[in-house]
Amino acid sequence: MKILLVEDDATTTEYVVKGFAEQGHNIETASDGHQGLLLATSMQYDLVILDRMLPQLDGLKLLAALRATGNQTPVLILSALSHVDERVKGLRAGGDDYMTKPFAFSELLVRAEKLMQRGNSAPAQTELKVGDLVMELLTRKVTLAGSEIMLQPKEFQLLKYLMEHPNQVISRTLLFEAVWDYHFDPRTNVIDVHIAKLRRKFEELGFGELIETVRGAGYRLRQGH
Amino acid sequence: MTLIIGTLLFGMYRQLINEQELQTNQHLAAEKLRYQQMALTLDRRSFATQIRTADPKTALVVWRSSLDLVGALSLMPDDMPLLPETRDFPILTSGPDKLHILTGGLVITRYGPVLIATRTDQLATLIERFVNAAITALMLTIVLTLALGYLFSKAILRRLVQYNRLSRRIERGEYSTRLPVSWRQDEFDMLAGNFNQVLDTLEANLHAVRGATDNIAHDLRTPLSHLRIGLEQLPQRPAEELDEASAILIEELDHCLATFDAMLSLTRIEEGQQDLELQPLSLRDLCQDLFEMAEAMAESNGQTLSLSLDQDYSVMGDKYLLFQALFNLVDNAIKYSGEGAKIEIIQQDNEILIRDNGPGIPDDATEKVFDRLVRLDPSRHNKGTGLGLSLVKAILQRHNARIELSDNQPGLQVSIRFS
Numbered sequence: 293m294k295i296l297l298v299e300d301d302a303t304t305t306e307y308v309v310k311g312f313a314e315q316g317h318n319i320e321t322a323s324d325g326h327q328g329l330l331l332a333t334s335m336q337y338d339l340v341i342l343d344r345m346l347p348q349l350d351g352l353k354l355l356a357a358l359r360a361t362g363n364q365t366p367v368l369i370l371s372a373l374s375h376v377d378e379r380v381k382g383l384r385a386g387g388d389d390y391m392t393k394p395f396a397f398s399e400l401l402v403r404a405e406k407l408m409q410r411g412n413s414a415p416a417q418t419e420l421k422v423g424d425l426v427m428e429l430l431t432r433k434v435t436l437a438g439s440e441i442m443l444q445p446k447e448f449q450l451l452k453y454l455m456e457h458p459n460q461v462i463s464r465t466l467l468f469e470a471v472w473d474y475h476f477d478p479r480t481n482v483i484d485v486h487i488a489k490l491r492r493k494f495e496e497l498g499f500g501e502l503i504e505t506v507r508g509a510g511y512r513l514r515q516g517h
Numbered sequence: 518m519t520l521i522i523g524t525l526l527f528g529m530y531r532q533l534i535n536e537q538e539l540q541t542n543q544h545l546a547a548e549k550l551r552y553q554q555m556a557l558t559l560d561r562r563s564f565a566t567q568i569r570t571a572d573p574k575t576a577l578v579v580w581r582s583s584l585d586l587v588g589a590l591s592l593m594p595d596d597m598p599l600l601p602e603t604r605d606f607p608i609l610t611s612g613p614d615k616l617h618i619l620t621g622g623l624v625i626t627r628y629g630p631v632l633i634a635t636r637t638d639q640l641a642t643l644i645e646r647f648v649n650a651a652i653t654a655l656m657l658t659i660v661l662t663l664a665l666g667y668l669f670s671k672a673i674l675r676r677l678v679q680y681n682r683l684s685r686r687i688e689r690g691e692y693s694t695r696l697p698v699s700w701r702q703d704e705f706d707m708l709a710g711n712f713n714q715v716l717d718t719l720e721a722n723l724h725a726v727r728g729a730t731d732n733i734a735h736d737l738r739t740p741l742s743h744l745r746i747g748l749e750q751l752p753q754r755p756a757e758e759l760d761e762a763s764a765i766l767i768e769e770l771d772h773c774l775a776t777f778d779a780m781l782s783l784t785r786i787e788e789g790q791q792d793l794e795l796q797p798l799s800l801r802d803l804c805q806d807l808f809e810m811a812e813a814m815a816e817s818n819g820q821t822l823s824l825s826l827d828q829d830y831s832v833m834g835d836k837y838l839l840f841q842a843l844f845n846l847v848d849n850a851i852k853y854s855g856e857g858a859k860i861e862i863i864q865q866d867n868e869i870l871i872r873d874n875g876p877g878i879p880d881d882a883t884e885k886v887f888d889r890l891v892r893l894d895p896s897r898h899n900k901g902t903g904l905g906l907s908l909v910k911a912i913l914q915r916h917n918a919r920i921e922l923s924d925n926q927p928g929l930q931v932s933i934r935f936s
Contacts, residue, residue: 377792394774396767446809472810476841477775480848485813508764508771 293408294336295319298328298354299343299370304393308341311397312404325349332358337365338408341400344371344382352385359386366407370395379475396509398461405457420455423515425502427455436497446471447490450483454503454513463510487511519659526651533644541620541635542601548576548633549600549624556626564628577619579632593632597623600633676705680712692720725888736776740769779908786838786911793835793915800935801829803840804864811847811862819856822847827865832935834916842912845905846871846931854928867935874928883922 295312299305300323312319320335322328325346332340332354340358344351355367369382372393379390388410389403420427424437432448434441443451453470454462464483469475471486487503494502504512555567564580568588571578579588586593594606600622608617618641621634679697686694695716696709747766754762785791808824815822832839850860854875863870878886887910913920918935 377794380792380794446813472806474806474840474844475837477778480814481817482810482814482848485817488817489813506764507761508767 293317293338295339295341295404295408296322296328296331296335296337297341298322298325298332298346298351299341300324300345300347301343304343304370307397308400311401315401323347325351325354329354329357332365333361333363339404340365340367341404342367342369342387344369344373344378352381355382355385355387366410368400368403368407370400396461396463398509399463399466402457402460402462402466420452422455422458422513423502424499425451425455425513427452436494436499436502439497441493441497443490443493446486447493450486451490451513454511458513458515461506461509461512467511483511519655519662522658523655526655530644530647530651533647537637537644541637542603544576544635545603545620545622545633546601548578548635549622552578552624552631552633553626556628556631561628564626568631577621577634577636579634580626581629588632590632590634593630597621597632599623599625605637606634673705680709687716692716692723733776733780737773740773743769744773779905783908783911786908786915789915793838795833796836797831798834798836798839799829799831800864800867800869801826803843804862804869806840807843807847808862810844811851814848815851815860818851820851820854820858820860822851822860822862825861825863827863830864830867830935832867832916832918835912838912839916842909843869843871843933845909846933849905850875850929850931858928869933871931871933872925872928874925877924877927877929878922880924886922 295317297305297308297319299308299321302323305321305323309319309321320331320337322331325348328340328342328346329349342351342355346354349357351369351371355369358365358367366388367386368389368391369387370391370393371378371382382390388407391400391403418429420429426435428434429452432443434443434448434451449471450467453467465477467483467487468477487505491500491503494500502514504514506512552568555564559567565587568578568580571589573589577589579586579590579593581587581593590608592608596604597606598604603620603622605618605620608619610617618637619634620637621632624631624633683694683696695713698706698709698713744766747762747769751759751762751766782791804824804826808822812822847860847862850858850871850873854860854873858873858875861870861872863872886906888907910920913933916935918933921932921934923930923932
């Protein structure tokens with residue numbers, strides 16, 4: 293996948309470039325707004341990661357200009373402005389997702405991949421499968437090693453998100469957004485509590501290790517034992 | 518003052534002159550009538566005698582009989598008008614005041630013209646004296662007014678000087694200084710009172726900021742110093758512990774960042790810089806979501822969370838902010854009401870109640886808890902930004918909702934009423 297990063301801070305650029313390169317993505321960079329707009333309009337990208345505050349041309353103006361040319365490349369806005377209204381402004385200007393700095397690369401990766409997948413319309417799945425865990429999306433039936441597990445709606449949504457990103461560290465913020473339609477950092481254990489309930493249900497079947505806690509980052513659904 | 522007195526005196530003067538003129542005219546009219554009667558009833562000689570013996574105090578009368586002048590005066594001026602018209606004319610006498618002013622007019626009788634006159638110069642003197650007295654009084658008033666005004670302005674100036682001196686003391690940092698307010702309750706006292714009120718507010722804010730600064734220092738220094746220690750020790754750690762150790766440091770850092778974010782949001786919301794994304798919201802739905810999110814949390818604490826919904830109410834609000842505020846309150850109840858507590862979310866029309874039967878908070882703390890970074894637990898052991906309730910209050914205020922804490926006997930009741 294080909295990604296454009298428009299970011300003026302060298303440290304962040306290095307961090308993001310290194311991360312995506314390790315994941316096998318092709319990433320190009322621009323360090324100011326004009327250069328960014330030039331690249332974004334002249335080349336074909338699968339995703340543009342756009343800093344909100346840029347020299348010469350502000351990120352939101354760049355985005356508006358890009359959308360005005362009819363370019364529909366998914367755009368993920370990175371910003372040090374964490375306020376809810378900033379997020380709304382970013383999305384309204386044509387952004388597809390919004391992330392605040394500082395961020396964990398794992399979360400950026402998940403969000404970026406999600407946006408890039410949206411581009412290639414994957415066939416609608418009816419079943420998710422991670423190791424012994426099987427989720428039937430239409431009947432909402434979940435089985436672990438053949439035994440059915442009864443899940444609450446929120447637990448189902450949590451597990452679904454984890455199964456869509458197996459072996460990836462998913463931050464609490466991502467899980468929170470996926471399950472509840474509210475954007476704020478709850479700074480509480482609301483996610484942990486729901487994960488704990490899921491885990492207990494797995495434990496009863498001897499799969500207590502399936503969901504792993506990654507300290508300082510989030511949770512990871514392990515593929516197999 | 519002087520003007521009023523001057524006007525009064527002038528009025529009196531005018532009155533006096535009018536009175537005098539009236540009296541003279543009345544007197545002369547009466548005399549005229551008397552002599553006309555006499556001329557009709559008496560013969561020529563008796564008439565002359567009457568004129569000759571007329572009392573000069575009543576009136577001075579002269580009659581020109583054929584060639585001779587009979588009466589109290591030795592002349593009869595020309596061009597005298599007929600009564601009731603009068604004219605002033607001077608005469609010379611042998612007395613100490615040689616020149617007198619008379620006022621008089623002619624009466625035509627059967628025996629010829631008779632001049633009837635009366636002395637008005639005493640009255641004129643009286644008026645003159647009156648004018649003198651009035652001028653003196655007026656001068657005195659002017660002097661007195663000026664003196665009083667001077668003293669008065671001196672007193673005002675003294676107060677202004679005092680105000681200036683005290684302001685300079687406040688400027689130097691003596692924030693407990695207040696301007697004196699006297700019993701007079703005049704404009705200056707009102708000014709001083711208002712100024713003192715401003716000072717009270719400023720001082721309170723200053724204390725709050727000071728308290729907040731101290732708290733920020735504590736809230737951020739502690740995790741920051743943990744971070745420093747952790748980073749310092751990181752190179753000495755065995756390789757297999759590195760992941761875990763850095764994850765712990767990242768958690769500390771995230772906590773600092775969350776505090777920062779909360780502080781920035783709080784300022785923005787309090788100062789109204791944050792635009793609200795207003796949309797119609799159902800309080801019923803909000804409470805339902807709240808319950809769904811918090812139920813598992815309460816459960817894991819061994820608490821029971823219940824939800825009771827009544828007639829729905831729609832408010833225009835920012836969904837995320839409002840939910841964040843409400844969630845914060847429920848989260849607090851779960852955090853602080855202890856194991857086994859019962860927590861209720863009750864929605865009745867435009868009111869939302871969040872009740873618990875935990876230990877509650879002291880009565881005197883029901884306002885203090887909304888201050889920035891104030892925590893009732895002085896050791897600040899409980900994790901949290903310490904900004905939760907300030908943020909809640911700021912958000913609710915932007916939504917025109919009132920929040921009140923009260924005793925749930927036992928426990929805490931938080932009531933949020935939308936208007």
